Structures are given as structure tokens and as C-alpha cells.
Amino acid sequence: MPAAITLRNVCKSYDGKPAVDHLNLTIKSGEFFGFLGPNGAGKTTTLRILTGILRPDAGEITIDSLGINQRQAIARRIGLMPESRGFYEWMTAEEYLQLFASLYNLPPVRRRLTIDDLLQQVSLSDHRHQRVSTFSRGMKQRLGLARAMVNKPTILLLDEPTLGLDPQGQADIHTLLLELNRAGVTILYSSHLLAEVASLCTRIAILHHGKLVSEGSLDELRHQTQTAERYLITVTSSPPTDLPGVIRRTTIANSNTELVVGGGLKLANSVVALLQSKGHSLLDFRADGDSLTNLFLTLTKD
Amino acid sequence: MFYPIWQKEVRERLYTWKGTVWLILAALVFSLTSYLLLTNKELSLLDQTELLWLLSKIIVVVSLVIVVIDASLVINTEFERETAESLFLTPLLLSDFVLGKFLATMTLWAAIFVVAVPYMLVTSSGTHLAGAFIGYVALLGTIGIAAIVLIIFALSFLFRSSKNTLTAALVLLLAMATPALFSSTLKNNSAAQVLSRINPVDNIFGSLDNVLVDYQQSLAQNWHYLWPLLVFLLLAIILLIGAIRRFSQQGIIKNE
Numbered sequence: 001m002p003a004a005i006t007l008r009n010v011c012k013s014y015d016g017k018p019a020v021d022h023l024n025l026t027i028k029s030g031e032f033f034g035f036l037g038p039n040g041a042g043k044t045t046t047l048r049i050l051t052g053i054l055r056p057d058a059g060e061i062t063i064d065s066l067g068i069n070q071r072q073a074i075a076r077r078i079g080l081m082p083e084s085r086g087f088y089e090w091m092t093a094e095e096y097l098q099l100f101a102s103l104y105n106l107p108p109v110r111r112r113l114t115i116d117d118l119l120q121q122v123s124l125s126d127h128r129h130q131r132v133s134t135f136s137r138g139m140k141q142r143l144g145l146a147r148a149m150v151n152k153p154t155i156l157l158l159d160e161p162t163l164g165l166d167p168q169g170q171a172d173i174h175t176l177l178l179e180l181n182r183a184g185v186t187i188l189y190s191s192h193l194l195a196e197v198a199s200l201c202t203r204i205a206i207l208h209h210g211k212l213v214s215e216g217s218l219d220e221l222r223h224q225t226q227t228a229e230r231y232l233i234t235v236t237s238s239p240p241t242d243l244p245g246v247i248r249r250t251t252i253a254n255s256n257t258e259l260v261v262g263g264g265l266k267l268a269n270s271v272v273a274l275l276q277s278k279g280h281s282l283l284d285f286r287a288d289g290d291s292l293t294n295l296f297l298t299l300t301k302d
Numbered sequence: 303m304f305y306p307i308w309q310k311e312v313r314e315r316l317y318t319w320k321g322t323v324w325l326i327l328a329a330l331v332f333s334l335t336s337y338l339l340l341t342n343k344e345l346s347l348l349d350q351t352e353l354l355w356l357l358s359k360i361i362v363v364v365s366l367v368i369v370v371i372d373a374s375l376v377i378n379t380e381f382e383r384e385t386a387e388s389l390f391l392t393p394l395l396l397s398d399f400v401l402g403k404f405l406a407t408m409t410l411w412a413a414i415f416v417v418a419v420p421y422m423l424v425t426s427s428g429t430h431l432a433g434a435f436i437g438y439v440a441l442l443g444t445i446g447i448a449a450i451v452l453i454i455f456a457l458s459f460l461f462r463s464s465k466n467t468l469t470a471a472l473v474l475l476l477a478m479a480t481p482a483l484f485s486s487t488l489k490n491n492s493a494a495q496v497l498s499r500i501n502p503v504d505n506i507f508g509s510l511d512n513v514l515v516d517y518q519q520s521l522a523q524n525w526h527y528l529w530p531l532l533v534f535l536l537l538a539i540i541l542l543i544g545a546i547r548r549f550s551q552q553g554i555i556k557n558e
Binding site: 053054055072075076078079082085087088099100102147148 | 303305310314317318383384385386387388389390392394395551552553554555
């Protein structure tokens with residue numbers, strides 16, 4: 001697969017303090033790439049450098065084979081949902097998207113169709129004539145995402161896109177992003193929500209103090225850090241006694257049983273099948289956030 | 303590409319209190335001035351041409367104050383409200399951004415001028431000066447205000463702060479308006495004469511005096527007032543280009 005984004009020895013410092021330190025990264029076309037790191041790790045700075053609104057001190061960047069100096073050509077290919085989400089509060093949602101569609105020079109007919117489609121995708125069709133000042137934080141997040149997609153970008157850069165959203169809102173955004181990725185859009189997803197990145201992204205880069213500390217699939221990162229992969233299974237009724245020896249922890253709460261299973265996804269699936277065959281109703285089955293936290297903490301330890 | 307920015311700015315002024323309040327304030331000042339000029343016993347003893355010159359100066363000063371305040375805030379609020387980042391993620395050029403903002407500020411001046419026209423017509427009735435009065439206020443006001451707006455935009459890019467820009471712009475306005483208020487006696491001093499010669503506000507007032515009081519209405523007769531204004535405009539353009547270049551080199555988002 002060709003590279004959508006390439007960074008070679010990119011450096012950026014603020015008052016002599018490095019924010020991005022010799023960053024090397026290649027994101028392939030069509031990838032759903034996660035960008036993880038604690039606050040101040042350099043994620044937002046990197047995204048701003050990629051869009052051309054912040055100049056790197058050194059390094060080479062290509063986006064879809066274009067040099068970073070070709071800002072206008074790059075702007076037509078990428079969409080960014082920035083961390084800072086200033087809105088023209090006096091505008092309606094439709095007027096806001098109209099402004100950006102006109103800045104991308106979309107013809108009026110296409111502009112209207114695109115805006116209708118985007119408002120539908122982010123579930124704001126019913127609020128199109130409502131002023132942005134009346135929107136909740138979650139609605140503004142969705143409007144910001146719609147704005148990032150006005151130009152139908154081939155590369156979408158997202159900086160904490162689900163921050164402040166309720167679980168349903170988060171799930172809606174995830175579904176939309178997965179659909180876009182399936183349609184071929186390369187996504188660079190910056191977040192500090194480990195479980196979110198783990199569930200969405202095929203590859204992950206972890207940044208710390210502006211440096212790339214690790215990069216790869218979740219399995220590769222676990223292997224690098226020797227962090228065990230664990231899954232949480234929640235079933236109704238009392239704990240079963242005759243399960244294979246993979247149970248790491250059993251917690252009984254609210255008459256439900258929570259099991260922590262190590263040893264990989266295959267084994268966890270077999271435990272689920274066994275539990276169901278014994279008549280236990282499955283309430284939840286997901287990657288254990290604690291194990292991801294351990295992985296993250298191991299990699300970002302000073 | 304500047305058109306969406308100009309359109310947004312004009313609509314923002316219509317939607318929010320900004321534009322409307324400024325126009326109402328301007329209309330109130332013009333109404334009060336015209337009323338006093340026409341009805342006050344002492345003021346109404348003034349020759350009508352002097353009266354027109356006084357009104358023209360008030361129109362220029364009120365417009366300058368309003369436009370200076372507006373122009374000082376129009377660039378940096380985009381950065382302070384964090385809306386600039388989204389704008390510059392599009393193919394929008396910095397030059398188009400500046401042009402859109404500049405035209406929007408000049409639209410505000412145009413709106414103030416339109417509000418002033420009826421007052422100019424009423425006060426100049428019975429004279430043959432209405433055309434020259436309106437024409438020269440439009441011409442001199444547009445050149446002077448355009449130059450000052452461009453300087454304020456340059457300050458905005460240099461300071462990257464609307465508060466600092468506003469303070470500097472008001473000081474600049476005061477510095478330019480003060481020599482214009484020197485009495486004729488003070489202007490006998492050579493330093494004051496030089497200041498008066500290069501000061502755009504002074505040149506605007508001088509030209510209006512020439513047109514309305516001395517009846518010298520051709521452009522040739524006002525050239526010695528016009529060329530310093532045009533030079534001032536040219537210098538303002540050069541300053542703005544320099545400020546934009548520096549701003550671009552630093553990056554649209556400042557180092558944090």
C-alpha cells in the first residue's frame with residue numbers, strides 16, 4: 001500500500017523545549033492509525049504540522065506524495081477535526097458548513113447535497129437551522145466532524161474527536177469513522193482514550209515527550225512490552241467453578257460475575273462459548289482497559 | 303476566495319450587535335451635530351461653508367474612530383476565538399483572508415457614509431456644494447480610512463493580540479488627530495508644519511477646507527493634499543505586506 005503520510009526526522013520546539021523530537025512515521029493509505037500519548041506528548045503539534053498551519057523546525061513531510069509547502073493542494077486532500085474547536089456561534093449549523101464548503105470552492109448544487117449528506121451522517125439534520133450557540137458540546141463535536149469532512153478528504157486527522165461525548169455519541173462517531181475507513185479514507189486518530197484507540201485502530205504509535213516510543217499493531221505493542229492481553233467477560237449468576245485455568249480474577253457484583261481472562265482472544269472466545277453452553281447469559285465481553293493502561297504506562301514511563 | 307470571508311464578516315456585523323450599534327451611534331452623532339449647527343444661535347451665525355467643513359470633519363472623525371475599533375478586533379479575534387485554525391485548514395490563502403476582512407471593514411465605512419449622506423444633503427441645501435461635499439468626503443475618507451485600516455491589520459499580525467492592537471491603534475489615531483487640532487498660530491512652527499504636511503488626518507481636513515471654504519474643487523487644486531494621502535496608503539500597503547510575510551514565516555498558529 002502506498003504511504004498516505006510520511007514524516008522523516010520532524011522536529012518542533014517551543015522556546016527551546018522540544019515538542020516533537022526527530023519523529024519518523026509512515027502511515028499507509030487506507031489505514032486507521034492511532035496516535036496515543038499523554039498530555040503534552042506532541043500529538044496536537046504533529047497534527048498541526050501535518051496540516052501546514054504550524055511550521056516544523058526541521059524534517060521532511062509528505063502527504064499523498066505532496067510536500068508540506070503545497071498547503072493548498074494538501075488542504076483539498078485532508079480534513080482535520082482540531083482539538084481547539086472554535087465555532088462561529090452566531091451561525092446556524094447549515095450556515096457554518098456553507099461557509100467551509102464555499103472556502104473549498106464547491107459548486108452551489110454540490111455544496112447543498114454535501115451539506116445535507118453530512119448533517120445526516122452526524123445526526124444534525126433536525127438542528128440544521130439552529131444556531132451553534134445553542135448546541136451542546138456533543139453536538140458541536142459532531143458539527144466539527146462534519147466540517148472536517150466537507151471536502152470529502154482522503155485523509156482524516158482527528159484530535160480527540162469523542163471528547164465530551166456520551167457513550168451513544170461515541171459509538172455513533174466510531175461507526176461513522178469505521179464506515180469512512182472501509183470506504184478508503186485514511187484516518188489518523190489522536191486520543192488519550194486507550195480502549196477507544198485499541199478497538200478502532202489497526203496500528204498505533206505512542207508518543208512521549210515528542211518522541212515515538214513505540215509503533216505497531218496492538219499485538220506487536222503487547223509483545224514489545226510483554227504486557228499480557230486480557231479480556232473482561234461479564235455473565236449473570238454465580239461464578240462457574242469448572243473453567244479452564246485462564247481466569248485471572250473473578251469479581252461478583254450485583255449478582256453478576258466478572259471474569260478476567262488472559263491468553264489471547266481465541267482463548268477468551270472459547271471461555272465465552274463454554275460459559276454460554278453452561279447456560280450463563282453473557283452481559284459484556286471486551287478488552288480489559290487495565291491491561292491497556294499497563295501497556296501505555298510501561299511505554300510512557302519516564 | 304476572499305468572497306466567503308467578506309460575506310461572513312458582513313453577516314456577522316448584521317447578526318450581532320456590532321454593526322448595528324455603530325451605525326445607530328454614528329446617526330445619533332450626525333443628528334445632534336446637524337441639529338446644533340442649524341439651530342444653535344451662535345453656531346448658526348457661522349458661514350454655511352464653515353458649517354459644512356465642521357460637519358465633514360465630524361463625519362471623518364466619527365468614521366475613523368468606529369473603523370479603527372472594528373479593524374483592531376477583526377483579525378485577532380479569529381485567533382483568540384480559535385476559529386482561524388479551521389479557516390486555514392481549507393485552501394484559503396492569507397491574502398484572501400486579509401482582503402475579505404479589509405473589504406468588510408471598508409463596507410462598514412461605506413455604511414457609515416451612507417448614513418451621513420442625508421445630513422450632508424440637508425446641511426448643504428441652498429448651496430452648490432452638495433456634490434463636492436459628498437464626493438470629497440467619499441474620496442478622502444476612503445483613502446484615509448483604507449490606509450489606517452491596512453496599518454491596523456499590519457499591527458494585528460505583528461502583535462497577534464486584539465487588546466494590544468486596539469491600544470496601539472487608538473494611540474495612532476490620537477497621534478494623527480492631534481496635529482490636525484493645532485491652531486493656525488501653532489502651525490507657524492516649522493516642526494508643526496512638517497507634521498501637518500505628512501499627517502493624513504490633517505491632509506483630509508485641509509482638502510475639505512480647500513473644497514468647501516475656498517471653493518477649490520478640482521482634483522488638481524487638491525493634489526497637494528491628495529499625494530501625501532496616497533503616499534501614506536502606499537506605505538501602509540508596504541507595512542502590511544511585511545507584517546504578513548513575518549506572520550507566514552512564524553506559522554499561522556503561533557508557537558505555544
